[in-house]
Amino acid sequence: MSTKDDQISVREPVDASSPPAPLNLGLRHTDETLEIAHVLFMDIVGYTKLPMGEQVRVLRQLNEAVCSSTEFCVALERGRLNCRPTGDGMALVFYDNPVAPVKCALEISRALKSSPDIELRMGLHSGPVYNVTDITKSWNVAGDGINTAQRVMDCGGVGHILLSKSIADYLLKVGGWAQDLHDFGLQEVKHGVLVQIFNLCRDGLGNPQRLEKRVTKQGPGPKKQQKAPKPRPISLAVLPLFSKSHDPNMEILSDGITESIIYNLSQLPMLRVIARGTAFRYKGREDIDAKEIRRDLKVRTMFTGSLRELGDDLSISAGLVDVVKELQLWGERYKFKSLDLFALQESLSKEITEKLRLKLTSEDQKQIIKRPTENQEAYKAYLGGRYHWNKRTAQGLKKGIECFQKAIEIDPSYALAYAGLADCYNLLSNCGVLTPKESGAKAKAAALKALEIDDSLAEAHTSLARRMAFDWDWSGAEREYKRAIELAPNYATAHHWYGIYLRATGRHAEALTEIKDALELDPLSLIINTDLGTQLYLMWQYDLAIEQFRKTLEIDNNFVPAHFRLGLAYEQKGMLEEALGEFQHTTNLCGGDPEPLLGHIHAVQGRREEAEKIIDDLKEVSKKRYVSAYGIALIYVGLKEYDLAFEWLEKAYDDRDGGLLTLKVEPLWDGLRSDPRFADLLWRIGLVS
Numbered sequence: 001m002s003t004k005d006d007q008i009s010v011r012e013p014v015d016a017s018s019p020p021a022p023l024n025l026g027l028r029h030t031d032e033t034l035e036i037a038h039v040l041f042m043d044i045v046g047y048t049k050l051p052m053g054e055q056v057r058v059l060r061q062l063n064e065a066v067c068s069s070t071e072f073c074v075a076l077e078r079g080r081l082n083c084r085p086t087g088d089g090m091a092l093v094f095y096d097n098p099v100a101p102v103k104c105a106l107e108i109s110r111a112l113k114s115s116p117d118i119e120l121r122m123g124l125h126s127g128p129v130y131n132v133t134d135i136t137k138s139w140n141v142a143g144d145g146i147n148t149a150q151r152v153m154d155c156g157g158v159g160h161i162l163l164s165k166s167i168a169d170y171l172l173k174v175g176g177w178a179q180d181l182h183d184f185g186l187q188e189v190k191h192g193v194l195v196q197i198f199n200l201c202r203d204g205l206g207n208p209q210r211l212e213k214r215v216t217k218q219g220p221g222p223k224k225q226q227k228a229p230k231p232r233p234i235s236l237a238v239l240p241l242f243s244k245s246h247d248p249n250m251e252i253l254s255d256g257i258t259e260s261i262i263y264n265l266s267q268l269p270m271l272r273v274i275a276r277g278t279a280f281r282y283k284g285r286e287d288i289d290a291k292e293i294r295r296d297l298k299v300r301t302m303f304t305g306s307l308r309e310l311g312d313d314l315s316i317s318a319g320l321v322d323v324v325k326e327l328q329l330w331g332e333r334y335k336f337k338s339l340d341l342f343a344l345q346e347s348l349s350k351e352i353t354e355k356l357r358l359k360l361t362s363e364d365q366k367q368i369i370k371r372p373t374e375n376q377e378a379y380k381a382y383l384g385g386r387y388h389w390n391k392r393t394a395q396g397l398k399k400g401i402e403c404f405q406k407a408i409e410i411d412p413s414y415a416l417a418y419a420g421l422a423d424c425y426n427l428l429s430n431c432g433v434l435t436p437k438e439s440g441a442k443a444k445a446a447a448l449k450a451l452e453i454d455d456s457l458a459e460a461h462t463s464l465a466r467r468m469a470f471d472w473d474w475s476g477a478e479r480e481y482k483r484a485i486e487l488a489p490n491y492a493t494a495h496h497w498y499g500i501y502l503r504a505t506g507r508h509a510e511a512l513t514e515i516k517d518a519l520e521l522d523p524l525s526l527i528i529n530t531d532l533g534t535q536l537y538l539m540w541q542y543d544l545a546i547e548q549f550r551k552t553l554e555i556d557n558n559f560v561p562a563h564f565r566l567g568l569a570y571e572q573k574g575m576l577e578e579a580l581g582e583f584q585h586t587t588n589l590c591g592g593d594p595e596p597l598l599g600h601i602h603a604v605q606g607r608r609e610e611a612e613k614i615i616d617d618l619k620e621v622s623k624k625r626y627v628s629a630y631g632i633a634l635i636y637v638g639l640k641e642y643d644l645a646f647e648w649l650e651k652a653y654d655d656r657d658g659g660l661l662t663l664k665v666e667p668l669w670d671g672l673r674s675d676p677r678f679a680d681l682l683w684r685i686g687l688v689s
Helices: 052-067 070-078 099-114 144-154 165-174 248-266 276-282 290-297 341-355 362-368 376-389 394-410 415-431 436-453 458-470 474-487 492-504 508-521 526-538 542-555 560-572 576-589 596-604 608-621 629-638 642-655 658-662 667-672 676-685
Strands: 033-044 081-085 089-094 120-133 139-142 161-164 181-188 194-200 234-238 271-273 301-310 313-322 327-337
Touching (some): 033 052, 033 099, 033 144, 052 089, 052 099, 070 081, 089 099, 089 144, 099 120, 099 165, 099 194, 120 144, 139 144, 165 194, 234 248, 234 276, 234 290, 248 271, 248 276, 248 362, 313 341, 341 362, 376 394, 394 415, 415 458, 436 642, 458 474, 458 492, 458 658, 492 508, 492 658, 526 542, 596 608, 629 642, 629 667, 642 667, 667 676
Parallel strands (some): 234 271
Antiparallel strands (some): 033 089, 033 120, 120 139, 161 194, 301 313, 313 327
């Protein structure tokens, strides 16, 4: 039995120079007492393959990282920690606070950021343990708590911080962790036991990659050998080629080449490629600091380059940088004929994969040189279409449609051009150019044509899924979203829109996971950042939602959706003046156009005259362009004119208004939920059975 003198104080230097020995921490137990413990289990992946000298080095660095953890030191000083070495790692057994090992895991992960060659994985579980004495008369632990923690860890790959449901449930109860937890579902561990696993990712720490499902229905006989965890994908940011010309056509060309490289490399499962939306926030910058990219995008490598037109030739300077070590891995200058765009893109994509030392299968090699069309003019028209579509304005979408239609006229078998056409029509109703019903029919036709030509296009499956959701075909939409993600796991828009679908149906935990997956791929996307806040808002996490909306506005303070959704969160918090300010600011940003949510907040605050004037203004505008009936219904809800609210909701239903996707979950409709007409509307939409 230990005495008080045996306890180790945090104020004494902790020796991390040698492998950890079992720590006698003054735990006052009789032999074989049972307690609930909170266990952090960790090991170094590939440890046994390292030379002995390297094994000593990496263990020493791991020890240093553990000893630098505040949570480790606090528990150590209190005598409420047991540390057990496991050869290639260790188990830390905490006895008081279940949040402590979680914070400790994040602190260790952060400390090892500067040592990416130490490939650590971690698993956490709360459960019963026996405190026993081992053969050396030292205190040890045994039981479900430590066994399950190890099984949870075994499910992961490099960088994963995996939690059992027991610890995840506690984090969700204390609050502040919901946006950092991804439900990975049931996983089969040793002896066929099923354990529900949650993945922890916070502030760029952890590994967002999904686990392979390991639930099996295997009958009698020898068990199949489990697959080894997949290695963590290499993270890469392909930044826009800097155009050294003032010619708008060269800008379209340089953007298109960059986007095509991103598209090709995103098909490779061993890469996590930052999405176009985030990468293009660095457009127009020739000298970009590696530290900035590492900090903001949480990637390992970045591709940069510049483009110059020299007569009939294109001159390209390109390079690949390890942003962790701030080391240039490769740099080269190329000269291509301007008519040979495909050769240029294929050459750059191949160089990147070679310099990253990726082991490509024959299918992977085909994928990165796959040509969507053999016609250069059709391809240039397509690049123009994507250039204008990415502006997301009414004029940009109209111009994008023109370009995509031109590409299709040149090459009627150009599937990607049809997918681009579907994307444009999917967004046109948001700008009031067409009604949702009109734009939806055109989007669906274009997506189906794209899939008729090439069923492997994730973009087309995603566009079709979005349209099916607007048509209330919920099962069809989910099938298409899942197919899109299966085809292109790195396609951020598929994860994002699938998340919106899931929240519409009330599956909030799954929705949060998909939206966070999208954000991992496109971390500076304004709309995905905003929709993460919206998801938290719909889960009644108003403080977290407000924090997320403010983070989004730090990226771009003029982003309208973030302002009006921040206003919604303020309203639910009872901060009506702050909500009014956000909706007024939104109206100003939109050039003074009448804003339904401003009318709604006027109505809620009792300013009937102002609310009714906005309704009249919206009706007048509707004579010139499409105006959302859903928005007008919201104003009538604020006025408590419920019959008129239902009248406009019926019009929204006839129009297939996209706002109805939130009808089941939006708290602004809570005043109508007890009305049988509301239940009937939900039933007709298919949101209740």
